[in-house]
C-alpha cells in the first residue's frame with residue numbers, strides 16, 4: 455500500500471494513540487520522519503496490557519510498525535520495551551528478520567518514566583525534543599504498541615471498537631481484558647471483583663492516572679487500565695487534596711531542589727525547575743513570569759510529588775493549576791529552546807520502578823494480571839464523541855437506528871483534527887448527546 459492508502463485506512467478506522475494520549479494516528483502518518491519508535495515501555499506500575507499484547511500479538515505489532523514506517527518513509531523502526539518483559543522479547547524476536555534488519559528491539563532498564571515519549575526518544579536515539587515540542591521535530595514518530603495493533607487491523611478493515619486494558623489494585627482477580635469501547639467503568643471493574651466497598655478508580659496507572667468520578671463513565675479508546683484503590687490510599691489522597699491546601703503548603707517548601715534534580719524533563723535539558731516554581735508560588739512572587747511559565751513544560755509524570763519531595767509537597771499539582779490559570783489568561787508557552795545536551799547526571803538519576811512501588815505503598819497490588827482470551831460483551835455502551843485530541847466527532851446516525859459492530863456512528867468535522875467513531879456492539883441507538891448510547 456502507498457502512503458495515501460495507509461493514511462486513508464487508518465483514518466477510516468478511527469485509530470488514535472492508545473497509550474492514553476488519543477492523538478489521531480492518521481495525522482501523524484502524514485509526516486515524513488527518519489525513525490519510528492514503538493512504545494512498549496509501559497512504565498506505570500500495575501499496568502500489564504502492553505507487555506501482554508507484545509507477547510501475544512507480536513506479529514501485529516510488527517505489521518503495524520511496518521505500515522507506519524511505510525507511510526512516514528522511516529528508514530528504521532525500534533520497538534522499545536523493558537528487559538523484564540521476557541515473553542514479549544522472545545515473541546518479538548521470533549518475528550523480526552535476522553540482523554541487519556530495518557526493525558530492532560531497544561531494551562530499556564526498569565525505570566520511570568521510560569514511556570514518556572520525550573524520554574523514550576532520548577533513550578533510544580539520544581535526540582532531545584525541543585521544549586514544548588513533539589518527537590516529529592527531531593525526525594521521529596512514537597506510537598504505542600496498542601496503537602500499532604489497531605493500525606495492523608485496518609488492513610482487514612477492522613475499525614477500533616474494542617479496548618484491551620488491565621484491571622488491578624484492590625480487586626480479587628487482577629486481570630487484563632478486551633471490552634467494547636463505551637462499556638461502563640463500573641461494569642468493567644466488577645469483572646475483577648473489587649475487594650472493598652469504599653474505593654476510588656483511576657483511569658491509567660497510579661502515577662499519572664486520572665480519578666474517575668462516576669462509575670457510569672465509559673471506557674475510552676485511550677483507557678490503558680482501571681486501578682481500584684482504597685479512598686484513603688496516599689495515591690488517591692494526593693490526587694484529591696484541595697488546591698487551596700496544596701497552594702498553602704507551598705510555603706513549607708525548603709528549597710532542597712530534590713524535585714528538580716529528579717525531574718525527567720529537567721534532566722533532558724529543558725528549563726523546567728519545579729523548586730523555583732514552588733518558591734515563586736510559596737512567596738507570592740508570581741511576577742517572575744519566566745519561571746512560572748516553565749510549568750508548561752511539565753509532563754505531569756508525578757515523580758516530584760509522589761517520589762521526590764521529602765515533605766510530600768506537590769509541584770505537579772501546582773504546575774497543573776498554573777497551566778490552567780495561564781491558559782485561561784490566554785498566555786501561551788514561551789519556552790521553545792532546543793537543548794543540545796542533557797544533564798550530565800541523567801544516567802544516574804533514573805528512578806527504579808520497584809522503588810516507586812514501595813514509596814507509594816502499592817506493593818500488595820503489584821501482582822500478575824493475566825490476559826483473558828475471551829472478549830467481554832455488554833448490553834449497553836455509551837460511546838463518547840470526545841475521546842481523542844481535536845474536535846468532537848459529529849454523529850452520523852439517528853435515534854432508533856439499528857447498527858452493527860464496526861458501523862460508523864460519528865465522523866470528523868470537516869477540516870478539523872479528529873477521529874471517526876464506530877459502534878462497539880450491535881443494537882439500537884437510544885440516545886445522542888455528548889456520547890452515543892447503543893442498547894443491544
Ligand code: SF4
Pocket residue numbers: 713716717718719720726728751752753754755756757758759769770773
Ligand atoms: S510532574 Fe514534576 S517531575 Fe514530572 S515533569 Fe512535572 S515537574 Fe517534573
Ligand code: SF4
Pocket residue numbers: 706707708709710711712713714728729732762763764765766767768769
Ligand atoms: S522537593 Fe519539596 S521541599 Fe524540596 S524544593 Fe521541591 S517542593 Fe520544595
